[in-house]
Amino acid sequence: MTTIPARPRVLLRLVLRLLLRLLLGAALLLAVAGCGKEGSPPVKGPQPEDLPVYQVDTAFQLPASPTWERAERRGHLVVGVKEDQPYMGEKDPSSGRYSGFDIEIAKMMSAALGFDPKTIEFKTIASANRETALQNGQIDYYVGTYTINDNRKRQVGFAGPYFIAGQSLLVRKDEKDINGPEDLKGKKVCSATGSTPYQRLEKEYPEADLVAYDTYSVCVDNLLTYQVDAVSTDNTILMGYAAKVPEELKVVGTPFSKEPYGIGVPRSDNALRFALDDALAAIEKNGDWKRAYDATLGLSGVPAPPPPPIDRYPAS
Numbered sequence: 001m002t003t004i005p006a007r008p009r010v011l012l013r014l015v016l017r018l019l020l021r022l023l024l025g026a027a028l029l030l031a032v033a034g035c036g037k038e039g040s041p042p043v044k045g046p047q048p049e050d051l052p053v054y055q056v057d058t059a060f061q062l063p064a065s066p067t068w069e070r071a072e073r074r075g076h077l078v079v080g081v082k083e084d085q086p087y088m089g090e091k092d093p094s095s096g097r098y099s100g101f102d103i104e105i106a107k108m109m110s111a112a113l114g115f116d117p118k119t120i121e122f123k124t125i126a127s128a129n130r131e132t133a134l135q136n137g138q139i140d141y142y143v144g145t146y147t148i149n150d151n152r153k154r155q156v157g158f159a160g161p162y163f164i165a166g167q168s169l170l171v172r173k174d175e176k177d178i179n180g181p182e183d184l185k186g187k188k189v190c191s192a193t194g195s196t197p198y199q200r201l202e203k204e205y206p207e208a209d210l211v212a213y214d215t216y217s218v219c220v221d222n223l224l225t226y227q228v229d230a231v232s233t234d235n236t237i238l239m240g241y242a243a244k245v246p247e248e249l250k251v252v253g254t255p256f257s258k259e260p261y262g263i264g265v266p267r268s269d270n271a272l273r274f275a276l277d278d279a280l281a282a283i284e285k286n287g288d289w290k291r292a293y294d295a296t297l298g299l300s301g302v303p304a305p306p307p308p309p310i311d312r313y314p315a316s
Contacts, residue, residue: 048097052291054107060114064271067140068113076119079106080133080142080264083124084217086240087297089144091124098122101236102261104292105162106143109263112279126214128194131155134266141276142264145234147196148311157269158262159276162289164308165234166255167197170241172223173250178230180253184208187229190219197233200257216241224248234259236297243300260308270315277310 062068071077081102083091089102107117125133130146133139134156145165148158169189171178178187185207191198193212201208211228213219219231220241231238235255242249263280265273283289284307293304 051099051104051295052288054111054117054288056111056116057114060112062113062271062275065269065275067137067266067269067272068275070137071113071115071140076121077110077113077115077140078121078123078138079110080125080130080139080144081106081122082144082215084215085145085237086244087300088236088240090240091122099296100240101163101293101296102143102145104296105263106141108283108288108292109141109143109276109279112282113275126194127192128214130264134264137266140265141272145237145259146262146264147234147259148262149196152264153313155267157265157267157273158311159265159273160262160280160310161260161308162263162280163236163261164305165236165259165261167200167232167257167259168235168238168255169252170220170223170231170238170249171229171252172226173246173248175229175250175252178252181205181208181232181256184230188227189230189232190222190228191232192216192219195233196259197257201232220249239300239302240297260311267316274312277312280310 081098082089083098085100085102088100089098090100091098103122106120106122110117110120123133123139125139125142125144130142130144131152134142141159146158147165148161152158169178169181169184177183181201181204184201184205187208188211189201189205189208190211190213191201193214198210198212201210211219211222213222216231216233216237219228222228223231231241235251238251242251263276265276280289283292289307290304298304
């Protein structure tokens with residue numbers, strides 16, 4: 001029988017220990033991946049071939065709008081959107097393609113203003129930066145679960161509303177203690193910095209332990225990894241996340257607010273605002289609004305509600 005010298009035996013033990021650690025590390029990674037708790041829900045949603053096609057009004061002119069004039073010289077529109085809201089406004093990281101109901105609204109408005117929707121330059125703008133982006137001319141208009149309220153009307157203009165949402169709560173599927181906002185005392189609740197839902201929680205439910213990030217996807221990451229107890233924003237956004245991983249997440253309770261979504265425009269550009277109001281009325285009448293909803297947010301299983309009345313408030 002051959003005897004292995006002392007030094008080679010030590011080296012052999014070290015190699016075996018290293019291999020064992022590597023195998024354990026790999027097994028741990030596989031276990032974590034199998035739990036589905038390490039990140040955002042997977043990107044999936046509307047397929048391009050299922051989306052409506054919108055007719056471009058090639059004869060459209062709007063010389064009274066400085067925003068439209070700049071876009072015409074540029075040759076395309078620059079539209080601010082969200083990129084982390086499933087079925088509303090989401091960006092596929094592999095292809096760079098944006099999809100969702102808000103994206104379809106942006107495309108319908110582009111066609112109505114005389115620009116091929118395929119030429120839109122989408123820009124992801126966080127909630128806290130929307131007014132600044134419109135005021136500085138970084139974008140021509142904004143479509144991204146943008147609630148119309150009096151405070152914002154002092155800074156920007158709004159066409160619409162084109163949809164009415166309501167604030168709600170997203171929790172893990174095994175959560176038993178949170179069924180509505182009245183159960184948030186001492187709970188860690190996440191929402192987006194500068195958003196209406198965050199401000200409402202801060203004002204009306206001060207006993208909740210609030211956490212804020214620039215995007216809701218980070219909030220959902222933290223919910224899946226047990227760092228927060230709930231995510232709160234509009235039910236449209238939460239329905240999208242829950243629909244992606246129904247075995248992990250659920251929306252609880254009934255909406256506890258009314259959120260009229262509008263299209264944000266530069267405050268002084270009333271010509272553009274009124275043109276977008278006209279375009280919204282037209283798409284609601286010709287069925288494009290419902291077709292867009294059914295192909296996007298309707299995939300969550302919630303049928304299309306009636307479109308809300310448009311608020312054509314006077315020029316200021």
